[in-house]
Amino acid sequence: MTRKSLLMVGAGLSGAVLARELAQAGHRVTVLDARDHVAGNCHTQRDPDTGVLVHVYGPHIFHTDDQQVWDYVNRFGRFRPYTHRVKTTSGGRVYTMPMNLHTINQFFDMALSPQEARALVAAKAQTLPEPPRNFEEQALSMLGADLYEAFFKGYTAKQWGCDPTALPAAILKRLPLRFSYDDNYFFHRYQGMPEDGYTPIVAAMLDHPAITVSLNTRFTKDMARGFDHVFYSGPLDSWFGQDSGALGYRTLDFERLTHDGDYQGCAVMNYADAAIPHTRITEHKYFAPWEEHARSVCYREVSRACETEDIPYYPIRLAEDKSLLSDYIRRARKETGVTFVGRLGTYRYLDMDVTIREALDCAAMFRDHAAHDQTMPAFAVTP
Incomplete structure (x- = not known):
C-alpha cells in the first residue's frame, strides 16, 4: 500500500472518524477546522459558573441500532444510560x-x-x-x-x-405516534450520553501520531495542494463559492439563561404556540442526570434563515434547494481529488450514528480504492 497524504476539512464526527480510520490504515492525515475546538456542532464544555456540562450548539442525544457504531464510540469514551423525554x-x-x-x-x-x-x-x-x-x-x-x-x-x-x-x-x-404510555423520545436499542461530553470523545479519535490537527484554520481550496486526497465536510455549495446560489439552511440563535435550582424540570420544553417566538428551552443539567448541580444553564432557541456568517444547522431541501443541489452534485462529480462527506458535504439531515456509519463506510471505500489504485468518487453516499 502506498502511504497517502490526506486532508480532512472539518473536525466534527465525519472528519474525526475518517481521520482515525485512515491514520490507523497507515496514511498521514491533516485535519483543519475553522473553529477553536473539535467536535463540530456536538461540542460540549463545562460552564465555569455552574459546573453544568453544556451542549454548546444545542443538545445531541446518541441513539442507534447499529451495534458496530455503538461499540465504536464506546472505544473513545464512557457512555451512560440516558432516556430522552x-x-x-x-x-x-x-x-x-x-x-x-x-x-x-x-x-x-x-x-x-x-x-x-x-x-x-x-x-x-x-x-x-x-x-x-x-x-x-x-x-x-x-x-x-x-x-x-x-x-x-x-x-x-x-x-x-x-x-x-x-x-x-x-x-x-420521522415523528412517532404511539398508542401506549411510552414517552421515550427515541426507539433505538442503544441510547446514551457520554459521561464527559462529546468533545473528549472526538479528541480521543484524533489522538493518533499520524494525525495533525490545525484549529482556527479556515479552509481555502489552495490548501488542497500537496495532498493526495481531500475529504470535505464543509457546505457543498461553499466548495464552489456558492457561485450558482446558496443552498437553504436554518440556523439557531441561543439565549443563555442561568437559574438557581431547576428552571423547568425537564431537559427539553417545546413551545407549540405560534405566538411564542422561540421553539424550545433546553435545560442542560438534565442531559447528565447522574450529576448534581445547585444551579442550572438553559438555552432558549429561536430558528431563523441561515445567513452567510451563521452556522448552518438544518438543510431545508425545498424544491428550489433540490434543483440547486442537483446542479452542485453534477459539478462535484467532475471534481478530482475530493470526496464530500457528512451533513454539510451531502446536504442531508443526519443523526450522529448515521454520520459515523457513513464515515466508517467511506474510510473502508477509500482503503479499497487505494489498494487497487482506483480513484475515489466525489460521494460515498449520494446526497
Whole structure:
C-alpha cells in the first residue's frame, strides 16, 4: 500500500472518524477546522459558573441500532444510560411528546384505552389526496385538525420559517405516534450520553501520531495542494463559492439563561404556540442526570434563515434547494481529488450514528480504492 497524504476539512464526527480510520490504515492525515475546538456542532464544555456540562450548539442525544457504531464510540469514551423525554407547552398546558396515549387522553380530557384512542384519532383524521403532498396534509391525514393545530402547525412554521404546506410530508414521518404510555423520545436499542461530553470523545479519535490537527484554520481550496486526497465536510455549495446560489439552511440563535435550582424540570420544553417566538428551552443539567448541580444553564432557541456568517444547522431541501443541489452534485462529480462527506458535504439531515456509519463506510471505500489504485468518487453516499 502506498502511504497517502490526506486532508480532512472539518473536525466534527465525519472528519474525526475518517481521520482515525485512515491514520490507523497507515496514511498521514491533516485535519483543519475553522473553529477553536473539535467536535463540530456536538461540542460540549463545562460552564465555569455552574459546573453544568453544556451542549454548546444545542443538545445531541446518541441513539442507534447499529451495534458496530455503538461499540465504536464506546472505544473513545464512557457512555451512560440516558432516556430522552420531551415536554410541549400548548395553549397554556404541558403535554408529553412524542405524541402518545398520555398526550391524547390529556388533550381530549379522556381515559381511553389504546384501542379507543386509535379509533378516536382515526375518526378525526381527514381523508385527503393520496399520497399526502406536504407536511400539513400528512398531519391532517394522520391526526386530524385538533392535534395538528395544537402541537405541530405553529411549531413547524417557527422551526422551518415557512407554511407547513410548503414542507415535504416526509418530515412528519420521522415523528412517532404511539398508542401506549411510552414517552421515550427515541426507539433505538442503544441510547446514551457520554459521561464527559462529546468533545473528549472526538479528541480521543484524533489522538493518533499520524494525525495533525490545525484549529482556527479556515479552509481555502489552495490548501488542497500537496495532498493526495481531500475529504470535505464543509457546505457543498461553499466548495464552489456558492457561485450558482446558496443552498437553504436554518440556523439557531441561543439565549443563555442561568437559574438557581431547576428552571423547568425537564431537559427539553417545546413551545407549540405560534405566538411564542422561540421553539424550545433546553435545560442542560438534565442531559447528565447522574450529576448534581445547585444551579442550572438553559438555552432558549429561536430558528431563523441561515445567513452567510451563521452556522448552518438544518438543510431545508425545498424544491428550489433540490434543483440547486442537483446542479452542485453534477459539478462535484467532475471534481478530482475530493470526496464530500457528512451533513454539510451531502446536504442531508443526519443523526450522529448515521454520520459515523457513513464515515466508517467511506474510510473502508477509500482503503479499497487505494489498494487497487482506483480513484475515489466525489460521494460515498449520494446526497
